[in-house]
Amino acid sequence: MIRMAPIVALDVATLEQVNQLLEQLGKIKPQPIIKIGMEAFYHFGQPLIQQIRENGFDVFLDLKLHDIPNTVARAARVIGSLGVQITTVHAAGGAEMLTAARAGLIEGATKIGAPTPKLLAITQLTSNNEQILHEQQHVALSLPESVQAYATLAEDCRLDGVICSAQEVAIIRAVTQKRFLCVTPGIRPAGFETDDQKRVVTPEQAFQLGSNGIVVGRPITQSKDPIAAYQSIAQAFKGEN
Numbered sequence: 001m002i003r004m005a006p007i008v009a010l011d012v013a014t015l016e017q018v019n020q021l022l023e024q025l026g027k028i029k030p031q032p033i034i035k036i037g038m039e040a041f042y043h044f045g046q047p048l049i050q051q052i053r054e055n056g057f058d059v060f061l062d063l064k065l066h067d068i069p070n071t072v073a074r075a076a077r078v079i080g081s082l083g084v085q086i087t088t089v090h091a092a093g094g095a096e097m098l099t100a101a102r103a104g105l106i107e108g109a110t111k112i113g114a115p116t117p118k119l120l121a122i123t124q125l126t127s128n129n130e131q132i133l134h135e136q137q138h139v140a141l142s143l144p145e146s147v148q149a150y151a152t153l154a155e156d157c158r159l160d161g162v163i164c165s166a167q168e169v170a171i172i173r174a175v176t177q178k179r180f181l182c183v184t185p186g187i188r189p190a191g192f193e194t195d196d197q198k199r200v201v202t203p204e205q206a207f208q209l210g211s212n213g214i215v216v217g218r219p220i221t222q223s224k225d226p227i228a229a230y231q232s233i234a235q236a237f238k239g240e241n
């Protein structure tokens, strides 16, 4: 089974913070994968991706595309040409949108002669729970059923995997091929604040539950010692690059 090194979510607001974290994380071997989300990308854009790649990190560009198929295909084409390793779309966009995202990504990557980034579908955000699903989204399925249905849809559209909570990995494995990836945010080492995350697990639990990769932000980036925080999480998850 693929076990990636923990992915660090670089959700910070200033270049000073970015540079400090990259300098610290650059000392770790194997180097973590760096996740650029909306905040960092909207602030610093493509030059930041370039900078991170030049520093030898793999990049997970987490822009969670969700729009009409044509718009998503065109955006994915751009993302495919950026040389990133992983990117995301919302499964809720439906089959036509997911297929368009994949096609756009392949086109963009082919244009620059790079490998096509892994495309992962967001199932249900780890900040959602049953109550939100039923009372605000008016979804009749249970949360695990909804996640499982989105995983099946993503696999049918030939995506590489999904973003889910490690709590749902087993039910996804029950209906997907072995190579299908389950990458899991909502990670909190024991004793940490859960913040806005609802479906949380510890790094140890994520490993036991069979997650292919964990995404960790605040427990590392807001730590007084990000290197020690990363290392302790990496030891618990036992990922590789």
Ligand SMILES: O=c1ccn([C@@H]2O[C@H](COP(=O)(O)O)[C@@H](O)[C@H]2O)c(=O)[nH]1
Pocket (backbone or CB within 6 Å): 009, 011, 037, 122, 124, 125, 126, 127, 163, 164, 185, 186, 187, 195, 197, 215, 216, 217, 218, 219
């Ligand atoms: O369902 C999802 C999808 C994406 N995320 C992203 O992961 C990190 C988690 O950060 P923490 O600080 O460890 O909570 C963040 O960038 C989210 O955008 C997610 O949490 N859940």
